[in-house]
Amino acid sequence: MHNPNISFPPPAGMSNRSTFLHRNFLNLLTFSFLFLFVSLSKANELEALMQFKATLQKSNSNAFDTWTKEYGICNFTGIVCDSNQNVTEINLVGQNLSGTVSFDSICSLESLQKLSLGSNFLFGRISDHLSNCTSLQYLDLGFNSFSGEVPDFSSLSQLKFLNLNGSGFSGLFPWKSLENLTGLTSLSLGDNLFDRSQFPLEVLKLEKLQWLYLTNCSIEGQIPEGIRNLTLLENLELSYNHLFGRIPDGITKLTKLYQLEIYSNGLSGKIPEGFRNLTSLTYFDVSSNKLEGDISELKFLTQLKSLQLFENQFSGEIPVEFGDFRFLEGLSLYTNRFTGHLPVKIGSWAEFKYVDVSENFLTGPIPPDMCKQGKLKELLVLQNKFSGPIPENYVNCSSLIRLRMNNNSLSGMVPRGIWSLPSLSIIDLTFNQFEGPVTLNIGEAKSLAQLYLANNKFSGELPDTISEASSLVAINLSSNQFRGNLPAKLGELQKLTSLHCEYNLFSGIIPYSMGSCVSLNEINLASNSLTGEIPASLGSLPSLNSLNLSDNKLSGEIPARLSSLKLSLLDLSNNSLVGHIPDSLAISVFNNSFDGNSGLCSENIRNFRPCSPISGTSRGSRTFIFCFTAGASIIILSLACFIYMKFRYNNQDASMNRRDSWDMKHYRALSFSEEEILRELKTENLIGKGGSGNVYKVVLHNGKQLAVKHIWKSAYGDGMSFRSSSSILAKGKRYSPEYEAEVTTLSSVRHVNVVKLYCSIMSEDSYLLIYEFLPNGSLWDRLHGNQKIKMDWMVRYQIALGAARGLEYLHHGYDRPVIHRDVKSSNILLDEQMKPRIADFGLARILQVDAARDSTNVIAGTLGYIAPEYAYTSKVNEKSDVYSFGVVLMELVSGKRPVEPEFGENNDIVQWVFSTMRNKDNTVNIVDSSISEALREDAAQVMRIAIHCTARLPALRPNMRMVVQMLEEVEPCKLTDIVVDIETDKGKNQGQVQ
Known part of the structure; x- marks a missing residue:
């Protein structure tokens, strides 16, 4: 390149004027060359950025709206240039971008120093072209799906x-390549499915590191003593790995640490001496290890905000100095062996948000000031040996959400203000020695969901105002000294699922209003002094599974309506009941349920006298009864003939009357009428029973097949013919929650992978939903049930991808996502070509804008598919569906049910998969052995996606759009060779809507 500051002599014999012109010409040539060079450079940078843009798909993003020639490169969104107008930074973090990244185009930007593409939906493999970005100083690809x-x-x-945190990478990490990166100050590689490896010694050479995040990286072995070399470290996170042995003494040299997290490993031994040197430590978490000894070294760490030591084997006393800590917000010491008192001053200065010291051997009183600053949300001291009363100070703790003090030796009266705390969701005081009443102000506890007071000495009457605590889900007052009547308005607790009042002194009648507690599945009022009759309204409870009214003074007959309940436990023993035991209850499983009622009779249960309606009557009485019965029969027959003739000669009017009693809503073009549907709802057409109703297969006159779901109503039993039930149907139009949820969702859905809803039919006593009929039943049937068939991976993959696309549409195809809330293999139906449809939206609902309205205190879903966050939050969102779908993927890959005996007690398929992968190097080991050898690696890749979907933290799960993209990327090579081997009788198509 020519330098304009260097003089060149003019050619010999040239005049001064010529010399002047010559020099100007050279300068002009130089500047022209520079201008052309810069122009070409800008053109190249523009082309590179356009290539990068072209590889990405915009999704609800306006990131590229300014990426046009009119704006100029340096005005593009996310682009930063230097003073020479060269691109030095691309920052598109969290812009909802999806697609594969063109690193060959990006790395042609010679001045690029910073590339930030984190928190998007990028996928695919990272090409070797990334190695050409030799000027990069900052690289963020975290939270994607590579x-x-x-x-x-x-x-x-x-x-x-x-930063590659949570980016989807797998395989063996190239630790050796880090040796050249000696200038690294921040390294984040966590939450990826890397192959297991020893602690990388290469990291110990990166002495400029200030931030090291290697959580959930499949690292095993011991933390090396050489960690002391990283003296500039401020953050060290090595949690959820396979580390064992002692915490090295070298960690005590890292005096700049403000955060140290090494939880969920297998570490043992004591906290090393010299730990007191870490005086800057603010967040310390070594929970879920095997550590032991005392924690006296921690009493010098006065800057602590969060201290997590739970699930270890620590012992000794909690340092009294903790009472002077001013910044402590979270203290979790549960499941250890601590003894002595909790420091009396604890919380005097600190703005505690939660304290959990449960499952230790602590004694003495509850410290009074843990909510002194008014921020405490959780106070958990259960399973210790605390004594004395609840301090009066806590009546002012309006922030408190969870109060659990069960299994201690606490006593005295509960301060009146505790019952009415506005945010309190759970009060658990069971197994103590509390006494006195539950006060009237409990009705003000509008957030209270769980009230557990069992095994104390509470007394007095249960106030009627408890029915105003409208969020109550569970009440357990058993083994106390409550007396008086049960509140007459208990039926107003519409969310109540469990009521335990056994072993008290309650008297009076069982409130008839309890029949309105539509969510109740468990009632236990045993061992009281209740009188009167059993309310027939209890037979209207659609979910009631357990009913225990034993050892009371109940009289009268057993209501026939109890026959409609689906009970697993029934105990009416030791009362004063009389009359006939309903035949549907007189079964072997309930053989002892009626003992101690001498007035009962039954033809089916031994030890009870037979029911003889004419025994003990005179001959004249029997004659009268016979004549009366015969006369009544003649009248009934005559009336029946009259009705038949009227129907025959006035069919048109009758048909019109029947139509008038039904409300049919169309959602698609129909070729049938409601009469044609109703005619076919017969026992012989019943093909399935689900949690919310019977399912019938209906064949129309034109040969078209439909599936009709008859929603359960509390007024009639599940085995009853639709036509014959009208005489005992409940009066007044009542809407089933399942009906409303299913219709609201399906009536607006138009997607090839979501089951079609043709119409709905509603009367004042029944609800019908008419769907397309899918002849191959459900995925559960084909994988696990009596219709199980051999499915190779090609078929399973297509089912996985189709179902994912259906859920993607529900989550992303509307202004607000549709949450299914019960995703499982039995709710994925298969058509004649084994293509899937998402079905059964009985639990679905449109996500409300106000997140508070989305919470529920009733766990929705099915065992084995329920996301773990239900254990600590009542929020429902799309990530709960993603978890459940991940379980379905695990079923497809492994061939196993979500819950199997081989997984061990209290374990499910997710824990089994994680455990198996942690103990074996090859994911292929958990692939169903019936899948062909050539496709087992393809199946293993889908298992890796399933693991992403079932991450314990919802934030680490992909959304359904990302899941679809990941599944598309692992598509098997020869989908055209799919062979569907359906080994089943085509005449036995069952299992339509579960």
Whole structure:
């Protein structure tokens, strides 16, 4: 390149004027060349950015709206230039971008120093072209869905910041390539499915590191003593790995640490001496290890905000100095062996948000000031040996959400203000020695969902105002000294699922209003002094599974309506009941349920006298009864003939009357009438029973097949013919929650992978939903049930992808996502070509804008599919569906049910998969052995996606759009060779809507 500051002599013999012109010409040539060079450079940068843009798909993003020639490169959204107008930074974090990244185009930007693409929906493998970005100092690809192995970073020697956290990579991480990155100050590689490896010693050479995040990286072995070399570290996170042995003494040299997290490993031994040197430590978490000894070294760490030591074997006393800590917000010491008192001053200065010291051997009183600053949300001291009363101070703790003090030796009266705390969701005081009443102000506890007071000495009457605590889900007052009547308005507790009042002194009648507690599945009023009759209204409870009224003074007959209940436990023993035991209850499983009622009779249960309606009557009485019965029969027959003739000669009017009693709503073009549907709802057409109703197969006159779901109503039993039930149907139009949810969702859905709803039919006593009929039943049937068939991976993959696309449409196809809330293999139906449809939206609902309205205190879903966050939150969102779908993927890959005996007690398929992968190097080991050898690796890749979907933290799960993209990327090579081997009788198509 010509330098304009260097003089060149003019050619010999040239005049001064010529010399002047010559020099100007050279300068003009130089500047023209520079201008052309810069122009070409800008053109190249523009082309590179346009290529990068072209590889990405915009999704609800306006990130590229300014990426046009009119704006100029340096005005593009996310682009930063230097003073020479060269691109130095691309920052598109969290822009909802999806697609594969063109690193060959990006790395042609020679001045690029910072590339930030984190928190998007990017996928695919990272090409080797990334190694050409040799000027990069900052690289953020975290929280995406890339696949394959991490490329070699050796050439990126200028890197200071590297974030691949939660980015989807797998395989063996190239630890060796880090040796050249000696300038790194921040390294985040956590939450990826890397192959297991020893603690990477290469990291110990990166002495400029200030941030090291290697949580959930499949690292095993011991933390090396050489960790002491990283003296600039401020954050060290090594949690959820396979580390064992002692915490090295070298950690005590890292005096700049403000956060140290090494939880969920297998670490043992004591906290090392010298730990007191870490005086800057603010967040310390070594929970879920095997650590032991006392924690006296921690009493010097006065800057602590969060201290997590739970699930270890620590012992000794809790340092009294903790009472002077001013910044402590979270203290979790549960499941250890601590003894002595909880420091009396604890909380005097600190703005505690939660305290959990449960499952230790602590004694003495409850410290009074843990909510002194008014921020405490959770106070959990259960399973210790605390004594004395609840301090009066806590009546002012309006922030408190969870109060659990069960299994202690606490006593005295509960301060009146505790019962009415506005945010309190759970009060658990069971197994103590509390006494006195539940006060009237409990009706003000509008957030109270769980009230557990069992095994105390509470007394007095249960106030009627408890029916105003409208969020109550569970009440357990058993083994106390409550007396008086049960509140007459208990039926107003519409969310109540469990009521335990056994072993008290309650008297009076069982409130008839309890028949309105539509969510009740468990009632236990045993061992009281209740009188009067059993309310027939209890037979209207659609979910009631357990009913225990034993050891009372109940009289009268057993209501016939109890026959409609689906009970697993029934105990009416030791009362004063009389009359006939309903035949549907007189079964072997309930053989002892009626003992101690001498007035009962039954033809089916031994030890009870037979019911003889004419025994003990005179001959004249029998004659009268016979004549009366015969006369009544003649009248009934005559009336029946009259009705038949009227129907025959006035069919048109009758048909019109029948139509008038039904409300049919069309959602698609129909070729049938409601009469044609109603005619076919017969026992012989019943093909399935689900949690919310019977399902019938209906064949129309034109040969078209439909599935008709008859929603359960509390007024009639599940085995009853639809036509014959009208005489005992409940009066007044009542809407079933399942009906409303299913219709609201399905009536607006138009997607090839969501079951079609043709119409709904409603009367004042029944609800019908008419769907397309899918002849191959459900995925559960084909994988696990009596219709199980051999399915190779090609078929299973297509089912997985189709079902994912259906859920993607529900989550992303509306302004607000549709949450299914019961995703499982039995709710994925299969058509004649084994293509899937998402079905059964009985639990679905449109997500409300106000998140508070989306919470529920009733766990929705099915065992084995329920997301773990239900254990600590009542929020429902799309990530709960994603978890359930991940379980379905695990079923498809492994062939196993969500819950199997081989998984061990209290374990499910998710825990089994994680455990198996942690103990074996090859994911292929958990693939169903019936899948052909050539496709087992393809199946294993889907299992890796399933693991992403079932991450314990919802934030680490992909959304359904990302799941679809990941599944599309692992598509098997020869989908055209799919062979569907359906080994079943085509005449036995069952299992339509579960």
